[in-house]
Amino acid sequence: MEHGLASSFRADGDGLPDRIAEAARAAEDAGLASWWSLGEREAALHRSLDPVLGLQCVARVTDRIRLGHSGELAAVQPAAVRAKQLASLDWFAGGRLELGLDLGEPPEDLVDPAAPEADHLDRALDRVLAMRSLWTQRRAEHTGAHVSFTGVSALPRPVGDRVPRTHLRALGTEALRRVVDQVGAPHGWLAWRETPEQVGAGAARLASVLGDAADGVRLTWFVDLADLADARAALSGMSARVDELVAVVDRVPTADDIDRVVQA
Amino acid sequence: MTNGDGVEIGLVDLFDGGVRRDPAFMATFARTAEQLGFSGIWVPEHLMFFDHYESAYPYPNHPSADDPDKLESHNKTVGDKAQVEAAEDQGLLDVQQTAAELCAATTRLRVGASVMILPVRNMRTLHRELQSLAELTGGRFDLGVGVGWSSEEVTACESDFRTRGRRCTDYLADLAGGWGSAVSGVDRPAPRTLIAGHSPAALKRAASVGTGWYPYNLTISEFTEHHATYTRLLEDNGRDRADQHAVAGVRYTGDLAGLRQFVDRYAEAGADGVNISLRLGDDDYAETMAEVSDILGLAR
Numbered sequence: 001m002e003h004g005l006a007s008s009f010r011a012d013g014d015g016l017p018d019r020i021a022e023a024a025r026a027a028e029d030a031g032l033a034s035w036w037s038l039g040e041r042e043a044a045l046h047r048s049l050d051p052v053l054g055l056q057c058v059a060r061v062t063d064r065i066r067l068g069h070s071g072e073l074a075a076v077q078p079a080a081v082r083a084k085q086l087a088s089l090d091w092f093a094g095g096r097l098e099l100g101l102d103l104g105e106p107p108e109d110l111v112d113p114a115a116p117e118a119d120h121l122d123r124a125l126d127r128v129l130a131m132r133s134l135w136t137q138r139r140a141e142h143t144g145a146h147v148s149f150t151g152v153s154a155l156p157r158p159v160g161d162r163v164p165r166t167h168l169r170a171l172g173t174e175a176l177r178r179v180v181d182q183v184g185a186p187h188g189w190l191a192w193r194e195t196p197e198q199v200g201a202g203a204a205r206l207a208s209v210l211g212d213a214a215d216g217v218r219l220t221w222f223v224d225l226a227d228l229a230d231a232r233a234a235l236s237g238m239s240a241r242v243d244e245l246v247a248v249v250d251r252v253p254t255a256d257d258i259d260r261v262v263q264a
Numbered sequence: 265m266t267n268g269d270g271v272e273i274g275l276v277d278l279f280d281g282g283v284r285r286d287p288a289f290m291a292t293f294a295r296t297a298e299q300l301g302f303s304g305i306w307v308p309e310h311l312m313f314f315d316h317y318e319s320a321y322p323y324p325n326h327p328s329a330d331d332p333d334k335l336e337s338h339n340k341t342v343g344d345k346a347q348v349e350a351a352e353d354q355g356l357l358d359v360q361q362t363a364a365e366l367c368a369a370t371t372r373l374r375v376g377a378s379v380m381i382l383p384v385r386n387m388r389t390l391h392r393e394l395q396s397l398a399e400l401t402g403g404r405f406d407l408g409v410g411v412g413w414s415s416e417e418v419t420a421c422e423s424d425f426r427t428r429g430r431r432c433t434d435y436l437a438d439l440a441g442g443w444g445s446a447v448s449g450v451d452r453p454a455p456r457t458l459i460a461g462h463s464p465a466a467l468k469r470a471a472s473v474g475t476g477w478y479p480y481n482l483t484i485s486e487f488t489e490h491h492a493t494y495t496r497l498l499e500d501n502g503r504d505r506a507d508q509h510a511v512a513g514v515r516y517t518g519d520l521a522g523l524r525q526f527v528d529r530y531a532e533a534g535a536d537g538v539n540i541s542l543r544l545g546d547d548d549y550a551e552t553m554a555e556v557s558d559i560l561g562l563a564r
Contacts, residue, residue, distance in 0.1 A: 009396075011449040017368060017400050043392070047448040050389075050396035056361050057400070060287070060368060077386050078422040080311045088358035091281045092365065112386035114431060115422070138353075139315070149420035154312040155355030156281030 001235075002244040004034030005261050006070055006222055008046060009054030010251050016049070020057040023253045028062045030262045035062075036222075036246055039071015039102050039169070039192070044110050046250070052089050059093035067093050070190060070222065071102035071169055075120040076110045079130035079147045080154065087135060087158050095159030100167040100190050101128065103179060118146060121175060125182045132163050132183075167220065170194065170202040176209050185210055188218035193248060196234045203240035220244040225257060228264040271527060272303035272537035273560055275553070276378050276513060277544055279307060279362050280355035284546050290362070291369035296550050301562030304374035304406065305366055306513070306539050309359045309381055311421055313350055319414045321346040322461075326481040329518020332529050333484050338517060348414075349515075360397050360405075367401035376406035378513065378539065379460040379478065383411055383428035384421035387435045391446040394439070398452035408478050409436065410460040429465050436473040456509055462490040471497030476509035478539075484529050487512055491534045511537035520552070523559050 005027060009020065027035055035058050037043070037051035048054075055067050067089075074082070090097035103124050115123075126144035133140040133152075140152040158164055167188030168179065179186075189206055191199045199221055207214040219240060223231040225247045235242055247261045275297060279285050285293075297305055324339035324346030339346050363375035382390075397405050411432045412418045415425040423431075436457060443454040458478035459470035467490060470477040477494050479487065495505050512535040516523065527538045544552055557563050 011396075011399055011447055013449075040389075047446065049399065049447055049450075050393045053360065053364055053393065053396045053400060056364055057368075060365070077389055078384055080421045081384060081386075084311050084356075085358045085361070088281060088361045091357065092287060092361060110386075110388050112388065115386070134312070147420075147422055149312075151314050152312045152420060153314070153353060155353060156357065 001242060002033035003261065004032050004036060004066070004068075004244060004246040005253060005258070006036035006038060006068075006246050006248045007054075007253055008038050008042070008250050009049035009051065010046065011049055012251065016252070017057055019252045020054060021061045023258065024058040024061050024065070026255055026258045027253070028065045030258055032065060032258075032261065033244065034066040034068055034246065036068035036070040036100070038248075039069075039100065040073040040076070040110060041071055041102055041104070041107055044107055052085055055097075056089055056092055059089065059096070063094070065096070066098055067096045068098040068100060068167070070100040070192070072099055073102050073106045073110060074124035074127045074131075075103075075106045076112055079127035080134065080149070080152075082127070083131040083134040083154060086131070086164070087154070087156055090158040090164055091156045095162075097158065098165040098167060098188075100169060100188075101186075102169045103171060103175060104169065121178060122146070125179065128183050135163055136161050167218070170198075171205075173205045173208060176205060180209055185213055186217060188220055191219065191221045193222055193224065196231075196238050199242070200239040218243045220246055222246045222248050224248050224250075225260060228261065232264055271531045271535065272511070273301075273527070273562060274304040274306050274374075274376065274511070274537060274539035275302055275544070276306045276308070276539050276541035279357050281357045282355055287365060289546075290365050293549060294366040294369045294373055296553055298370045298373040299563075300553050300557035302373070302553070302557065303537065304376050304539075306376040306378035306406075306408065307359055307362050308356065308378050310348075310350075310356055310417065311381065311384070312417055313348070313354050314414075314416050316342055317345065317347060317414055317416060319416060321348045322413045323481045323515075326515040326517070327483050327526075329516060329522045329526060332514075332526055335483060338515060360393055363397060363405045364400050367404050372404075374404045374406055375401065376458070376539075377408045379408035379410035379458075381412040381417070381421075382409045382435055383431040384418055384423045385435070387438055388446075391439060391442065394455060395444065395447040395450055395452070398455060399447070399450045403452045403455075405455050407455040407457045408460055409457060409474070411466075429469070433469050433473055436469070440473060458509060458511060462486070467494050467497055470494060471503065472501055474508070476511065478511045478513055480513040481515055482512065484533055487530060487535070488533045495534075509536050510534060511539055513539040513541070515541045520555050520559060523556060527560060
């Protein structure tokens, strides 16, 4: 099992870029496998820094650690705008970006007031497919209910013209079916601050939709730093196989926070 | 930093997300510009390119280096349509991440969008991005704003082309009115907001909701004429021209020795800053920057 951390980029106090850089180097030096941003939803709730710009600060001073956006709300931004931002982040990170999709209903204060009304999941999935076209095709083409284009060149594409590994924030069975039908099975499944029972139930939903293929889906469990020791203790009794345990830190991690993640 | 006449000199250049202009190149490029006394680096934005455009590129001519009252053409045309000056398979990194990267390598240099296509954005997420960027750059980001000239691009970004101007004005008013509410614990002023273009709508927008004006490739007489309109519109709105920032953007392809006189003409016509697009080379940009800095007397 791998260990990582998820960080808020809260702007409390001076020297924020330096503090992020210091923590990022420490996390990589300590051997952590991953650094995740909070999701768009949490960043909006806590009014913390933009997750993509925060992750760029981490990318700038690290070489190895995997960088994850833990909750991309594909429903709230135009596909071409977002594809450019995520591809650029991946370029700065030398191909280390992984993308967690949050396909739940977006919070009201992030919904684009200028966008026509639409089913949020329908629009999000259309945009996911549009972004994939932009990321993998030299002259991209996409025709959907919400996004359409043809003959588009959008460079840089993610390193290797790949679709960054895509994880799904845990979803209900019906939504998960729609997701799998339209954009395929995810690389990973993100259990965001769930109890061991909820994690098990999520894995069961995934298996009910994907069947045996669910075994190949990576399971990442996010728990608050304060609960990390309890979570570790619970692992052996859980029905689900957790591939990665991620400590959620509600600030730019201090050296002490990183020590606590490593020691747990 | 400004030249002897107090004019801010910016460089318009681009970072394409390719192999050659990697993050280390970007950092050295930015430090070199800063050390040589340039005020800022200004980066263009396109979310995408097309092989051919039905929309005509609006800036195919630029003022002549020998006589900035005359225009010369530098862009290719297809049929009678001017096309944007871009390489085949042209890349452009995200403007805001580019700004964050260049500012992380420097302490004084400003970085501007030249220009951001505002009407295709979700203003709520953009507000958070801009406030984050203000914090990460120490307030060194300037928001050049355009409405987009390519209907192909605006439409592919899920936006209505016809109403983009109105959206742009509304967004800027919202941004100014609500600035600071997206990220807590950050106390940075809103970026300087410079409106691109010289159409009546652009001038009206600049004079009402911008904090500056950023026309591109105008001759001296055009600049003078539109600057007078801009100043009058500001007065009509009860705003003081001295509080605003007018930057003349120009593509310059002539002999560098002529730059001093060229820049002075725009300063005399009322520009607070001149942004020069030289399309600097990967291998000789430092020499060119040094020569320009010397000619314009930028380094102290």
